[in-house]
Amino acid sequence: MIVLFTDFGLEGPYTGQVKAVLHREAPGVPVIDLFSDAPAGRPKPSAYLLAAYAEWFPPGTVVLAVIDPGVGSARAPLVVEAEGRWYVGPDNGLFELVTRRAARPQSWEISSFPVALSASFHGRDLFAPVAGRLARGELPSGPPRTAESGRRADWPDDLAEIVYIDRYGNAMTGVRADCLPSEARIGVPGRELERARTFSDVPVGEAFWYANSNGLVEIAVNRGHAANALGLAIGDAVAVLG
Amino acid sequence: MIVLFTDFGLEGPYTGQVKAVLHREAPGVPVIDLFSDAPAGRPKPSAYLLAAYAEWFPPGTVVLAVIDPGVGSARAPLVVEAEGRWYVGPDNGLFELVTRRAARPQSWEISSFPVALSASFHGRDLFAPVAGRLARGELPSGPPRTAESGRRADWPDDLAEIVYIDRYGNAMTGVRADCLPSEARIGVPGRELERARTFSDVPVGEAFWYANSNGLVEIAVNRGHAANALGLAIGDAVAVLG
Amino acid sequence: MIVLFTDFGLEGPYTGQVKAVLHREAPGVPVIDLFSDAPAGRPKPSAYLLAAYAEWFPPGTVVLAVIDPGVGSARAPLVVEAEGRWYVGPDNGLFELVTRRAARPQSWEISSFPVALSASFHGRDLFAPVAGRLARGELPSGPPRTAESGRRADWPDDLAEIVYIDRYGNAMTGVRADCLPSEARIGVPGRELERARTFSDVPVGEAFWYANSNGLVEIAVNRGHAANALGLAIGDAVAVLG
Numbered sequence: 001m002i003v004l005f006t007d008f009g010l011e012g013p014y015t016g017q018v019k020a021v022l023h024r025e026a027p028g029v030p031v032i033d034l035f036s037d038a039p040a041g042r043p044k045p046s047a048y049l050l051a052a053y054a055e056w057f058p059p060g061t062v063v064l065a066v067i068d069p070g071v072g073s074a075r076a077p078l079v080v081e082a083e084g085r086w087y088v089g090p091d092n093g094l095f096e097l098v099t100r101r102a103a104r105p106q107s108w109e110i111s112s113f114p115v116a117l118s119a120s121f122h123g124r125d126l127f128a129p130v131a132g133r134l135a136r137g138e139l140p141s142g143p144p145r146t147a148e149s150g151r152r153a154d155w156p157d158d159l160a161e162i163v164y165i166d167r168y169g170n171a172m173t174g175v176r177a178d179c180l181p182s183e184a185r186i187g188v189p190g191r192e193l194e195r196a197r198t199f200s201d202v203p204v205g206e207a208f209w210y211a212n213s214n215g216l217v218e219i220a221v222n223r224g225h226a227a228n229a230l231g232l233a234i235g236d237a238v239a240v241l242g
Numbered sequence: 243m244i245v246l247f248t249d250f251g252l253e254g255p256y257t258g259q260v261k262a263v264l265h266r267e268a269p270g271v272p273v274i275d276l277f278s279d280a281p282a283g284r285p286k287p288s289a290y291l292l293a294a295y296a297e298w299f300p301p302g303t304v305v306l307a308v309i310d311p312g313v314g315s316a317r318a319p320l321v322v323e324a325e326g327r328w329y330v331g332p333d334n335g336l337f338e339l340v341t342r343r344a345a346r347p348q349s350w351e352i353s354s355f356p357v358a359l360s361a362s363f364h365g366r367d368l369f370a371p372v373a374g375r376l377a378r379g380e381l382p383s384g385p386p387r388t389a390e391s392g393r394r395a396d397w398p399d400d401l402a403e404i405v406y407i408d409r410y411g412n413a414m415t416g417v418r419a420d421c422l423p424s425e426a427r428i429g430v431p432g433r434e435l436e437r438a439r440t441f442s443d444v445p446v447g448e449a450f451w452y453a454n455s456n457g458l459v460e461i462a463v464n465r466g467h468a469a470n471a472l473g474l475a476i477g478d479a480v481a482v483l484g
Numbered sequence: 485m486i487v488l489f490t491d492f493g494l495e496g497p498y499t500g501q502v503k504a505v506l507h508r509e510a511p512g513v514p515v516i517d518l519f520s521d522a523p524a525g526r527p528k529p530s531a532y533l534l535a536a537y538a539e540w541f542p543p544g545t546v547v548l549a550v551i552d553p554g555v556g557s558a559r560a561p562l563v564v565e566a567e568g569r570w571y572v573g574p575d576n577g578l579f580e581l582v583t584r585r586a587a588r589p590q591s592w593e594i595s596s597f598p599v600a601l602s603a604s605f606h607g608r609d610l611f612a613p614v615a616g617r618l619a620r621g622e623l624p625s626g627p628p629r630t631a632e633s634g635r636r637a638d639w640p641d642d643l644a645e646i647v648y649i650d651r652y653g654n655a656m657t658g659v660r661a662d663c664l665p666s667e668a669r670i671g672v673p674g675r676e677l678e679r680a681r682t683f684s685d686v687p688v689g690e691a692f693w694y695a696n697s698n699g700l701v702e703i704a705v706n707r708g709h710a711a712n713a714l715g716l717a718i719g720d721a722v723a724v725l726g
Contacts, residue, residue: 410524
């Protein structure tokens with residue numbers, strides 16, 4: 001299975017062209033849109049989101065992950081293997097957390113470039129062909145990554161910031177819930193939120209936090225739009241209290 | 243074929259994870275996104291929309307329908323068979339109209355729960371595996387539904403309200419057009435709309451109603467945005483006149 | 485491969501129903517969403533966008549293209565063959581550029597109509613079945629197009645207007661970049677933009693133009709939203725300054 005994690009959106013031409021390449025390179029392999037609205041052009045929050053969601057998929061999954069504000073610049077293209085999953089994308093920090101949380105991660109630079117390589121769409125021209133070949137069973141052919149340009153040792157293990165806001169207005173953080181005591185509170189500007197099990201456990205209109213279905217601390221309002229109600233945006237800091 | 247009817251959206255993680263489960267449980271079965279923007283958290287308008295659109299699909303289709311504001315609460319999970327189509331989702335009224343309009347509907351409670359059941363994402367953890375098993379030919383294994391908690395005998399046969407607004411601004415109602423005389427007018431605040439066959443039969447900018455391609459009374463403006471022009475939102479009442 | 489080029493969006497019911505028909509008519513043929521947000525109801529900018537993006541796909545591809553503000557009126561339904569690709573859709577100018585740029589284009593009127601033809605959704609009821617049959621290898625069965633109603637001889641070879649704005653705010657024009665000298669500038673209200681190779685070649689926040697990954701002149705801002713920054717909308721004229 002190939003899983004897409006991008007900021008490309010689905011309605012414009014980008015995801016469709018990537019899928020056309022994947023169908024050509026790996027016919028019959030299912031392609032799943034995991035996120036096509038990951039934080040646009042922001043590898044740091046995306047890295048925490050990716051790490052939380054990729055681990056739900058079985059070993060052998062190929063994750064094509066492209067949040068690539070530096071496309072066409074010197075950042076290296078990369079293949080990472082972590083916990084049996086393959087990741088393909090730019091070496092800009094996006095794979096920092098999946099790498100750091102893995103027992104024996106491996107990574108390779110992509111050193112073979114297609115003849116027809118656009119300056120602005122490496123997702124289609126460079127990364128998708130590599131993902132397709134991995135999905136049909138080929139092993140990475142590039143040299144092991146030596147330059148550590150894409151590692152971000154200064155990034156924390158969990159990111160106490162909003163990393164994603166879903167269509168209901170729920171605001172995910174980059175903090176894993178099982179790293180917190182159950183009585184922890186989450187501070188947002190002017191408010192401290194208690195933990196609940198899920199939406200229907202609190203009154204309509206009440207804000208709370210809970211462990212979402214992929215293990216992240218998520219801020220929500222029962223039948224409300226938490227991000228609007230609490231004024232939250234991607235990149236905003238939250239406080240972990242107690 | 244498996245058909246998805248949800249309020250999950252496509253760009254975030256929800257629909258993709260559901261599809262990953264369906265691919266695992268029913269490999270090779272096509273999965274169609276019918277609505278991923280059904281009325282968010284509102285089973286009542288969704289029930290009329292679902293009934294109108296599901297009947298376009300052939301018998302044997304499995305419809306995974308999740309509009310589930312009470313996820314994690316006591317509402318039962320359900321399988322319904324109606325006119326040869328299978329429906330899987332929460333017993334919160336969403337299947338009232340497909341049930342009521344069927345000759346010999348059957349329903350079963352889902353009584354077997356997965357070990358890994360999140361509190362907030364039953365679409366992925368509970369309903370999708372059941373839909374996948376139905377799609378590969380298994381029969382429902384739960385007890386027949388006895389509790390009638392999900393039936394809504396007080397809901398009308400047709401709902402004279404806006405149930406959906408499409409991307410062009412056309413406003414669908416929950417009223418079946420073939421239940422109306424051809425000269426019927428539809429009243430919205432401050433206006434009475436005449437029937438037309440289709441857009442190009444009225445002048446540019448003119449509001450009208452017509453029988454849409456799935457049989458619902460739909461309010462439209464030729465080359466305009468009816469919902470904005472007439473101030474219509476989901477849940478707004480309309481009047482059926484004569 | 486079947487490629488969809490429409491203004492239907494993905495989240496509502498239109499694209500899903502089209503795909504259900506394609507799966508029925510051409511089981512196993514991959515269906516790619518190229519654009520589902522092409523300029524709504526505007527065949528002219530859509531025609532330039534289609535011509536630029538369709539040529540990226542290999543010969544044999546079937547393109548189902550539906551931008552059809554006149555659905556239900558007298559405009560003819562059409563099949564076009566151009567450079568080995570098949571196009572199916574309304575004869576309203578949408579295929580003017582793919583036809584004009586092809587060496588030996590052929591076109592046929594669709595003369596066989598389904599019994600169940602809605603007045604408003606020919607994409608599903610008329611065009612999708614034809615596209616499916618082409619994709620499984622059938623040849624067009626209608627008479628050669630004789631009426632030239634859909635040709636637009638007065639449209640220019642390249643359209644110096646904005647034809648699409650993507651989710652990042654980049655504004656594509658209908659001008660092919662390889663038709664311009666490399667030192668050309670593009671004029672927008674109050675500004676003249678220089679050419680760059682790609683985003684990372686200009687300072688953050690700077691506006692420029694470049695040849696996008698499908699060959700169109702595109703106006704962009706490095707890490708910014710060009711359409712908002714420069715006040716650009718679909719249909720706005722730009723100046724090509726030699």
